[in-house]
Amino acid sequence: MEKVVVVHYSEIATKGKNREFFEKKLLSNIRRATKARVRRRYGRMEVEYKDGVVERLRKIPGIRYLGVGLKTSLEMDEIKESALEVLPSSFTSFKVDTSRSNKNFPLNSVEINREVGRHLMVKTGKKVDLKSPDVIIWIEICDKEAYVYSERIEGVGGLPVGVAGKVVSLISGGIDSPVAAFMMMKRGCEVVLAHFFNQTMHSPKVREKIRMLAEKLAEYQGEIKLYMVPFQDIQMEIIKSTPPKLRMIVYRRSMMRMANLIAEKEGCKAVVTGDSLSQVASQTLENINVVYSSSRLTVLPPLIGMDKEEIVNLAKKIGTYEISIMPYEDCCSFMIARHPETRAKIEEIVNYENFDELEERAVEKSEIVEVKVF
Numbered sequence: 001m002e003k004v005v006v007v008h009y010s011e012i013a014t015k016g017k018n019r020e021f022f023e024k025k026l027l028s029n030i031r032r033a034t035k036a037r038v039r040r041r042y043g044r045m046e047v048e049y050k051d052g053v054v055e056r057l058r059k060i061p062g063i064r065y066l067g068v069g070l071k072t073s074l075e076m077d078e079i080k081e082s083a084l085e086v087l088p089s090s091f092t093s094f095k096v097d098t099s100r101s102n103k104n105f106p107l108n109s110v111e112i113n114r115e116v117g118r119h120l121m122v123k124t125g126k127k128v129d130l131k132s133p134d135v136i137i138w139i140e141i142c143d144k145e146a147y148v149y150s151e152r153i154e155g156v157g158g159l160p161v162g163v164a165g166k167v168v169s170l171i172s173g174g175i176d177s178p179v180a181a182f183m184m185m186k187r188g189c190e191v192v193l194a195h196f197f198n199q200t201m202h203s204p205k206v207r208e209k210i211r212m213l214a215e216k217l218a219e220y221q222g223e224i225k226l227y228m229v230p231f232q233d234i235q236m237e238i239i240k241s242t243p244p245k246l247r248m249i250v251y252r253r254s255m256m257r258m259a260n261l262i263a264e265k266e267g268c269k270a271v272v273t274g275d276s277l278s279q280v281a282s283q284t285l286e287n288i289n290v291v292y293s294s295s296r297l298t299v300l301p302p303l304i305g306m307d308k309e310e311i312v313n314l315a316k317k318i319g320t321y322e323i324s325i326m327p328y329e330d331c332c333s334f335m336i337a338r339h340p341e342t343r344a345k346i347e348e349i350v351n352y353e354n355f356d357e358l359e360e361r362a363v364e365k366s367e368i369v370e371v372k373v374f
């Protein structure tokens with residue numbers, strides 16, 4: 001018997017010819033995150049149990065769930081003994097749930113459930129409850145070995161980071177954009193972050209806050225690159241050239257163009273934002289059209305159809321919420337109108353734009369922060 005973590009992934013299994021590529025990516029991501037021995041076994045991964053391994057694995061995109069327990073031989077005696085061993089110290093009822101990929105095993109799943117169940121009843125005096133047991137003992141019968149565990153932990157789901165290519169994700173200090181970045185990681189993207197800030201008015205606290213968000217997001221991806229782009233020169237130009245009502249659209253188009261410049265440097269294939277349709281004035285369909293049309297690359301807004309409440313719940317789940325609600329001065333609120341334009345027209349907007357050089361210079365002057373968790 002050996003203590004191990006069994007890693008299950010679902011969606012990868014459906015990817016046909018790409019399966020090999022996806023599995024190898026997941027394997028190398030797990031190795032990098034855990035520094036533990038990892039093996040591909042029968043459509044699962046088997047990870048050597050070490051301190052901290054479970055905490056790391058529960059944040060790796062591409063993992064559906066983990067089983068923390070024992071690896072045993074295919075001897076029924078050893079399987080029964082393991083089942084006893086993985087039981088928690090206190091419980092009143094249990095059930096055994098076996099899956100059998102090894103069709104040559106002499107007993108079928110129902111027979112295994114019965115035999116192990118009987119053994120546990122005799123040894124512990126506890127009762128079987130098939131409907132709502134306190135504990136489930138999972139048994140997986142594979143070709144050369146079996147896994148037995150009672151601790152099953154949900155993973156992030158999705159696909160391994162790196163299988164879908166790179167994106168640049170625009171991150172503000174708000175609740176939404178960190179969630180958007182996370183959602184792209186979960187779809188297999190490697191995320192590069194870009195934050196635009198006003199150097200002359202931002203306190204070190206803002207810088208710290210963005211860094212903390214980057215660090216939290218890096219727990220899912222391993223490491224993350226953050227571009228801190230100084231935005232004040234462009235803001236000054238916008239204030240000079242553009243009526244307050246339209247400034248918000250103009251500055252967001254400018255951010256979009258700079259995101260494209262960063263994407264070029266980093267080899268990113270799309271730009272990601274935290275926009276959610278109609279949530280605020282900048283996010284009407286009209287304004288979204290005008291803002292996104294300044295991007296050469298496709299713009300992906302993964303939160304577009306989500307309610308605020310759903311976004312907040314996800315932010316809490318991934319651990320960015322507590323950081324996002326820390327006090328923060330928005331880089332641009334001082335320069336926009338109280339009632340910004342909600343139906344911007346592109347013909348009008350382009351008259352106010354002439355910042356190409358300033359934008360190039362701002363990206364050149366970016367401070368690049370590299371955060372590494374594993």
Ligand code: ATP
Nearest residue numbers: 170171172174175176177194195196273274275282
């Ligand atoms: P968030 O909660 O992410 O701040 P929001 O609902 O406040 O979003 P806006 O302020 O309109 O919406 O911003 C929309 C999106 O534009 C953000 O989700 C983010 O992707 C991007 N964005 C806004 N401000 C910045 C900034 N200073 N730096 C980088 N990206 C930004």
Ligand code: MG
Nearest residue numbers: 172173174175
């Ligand atoms: Mg915001």
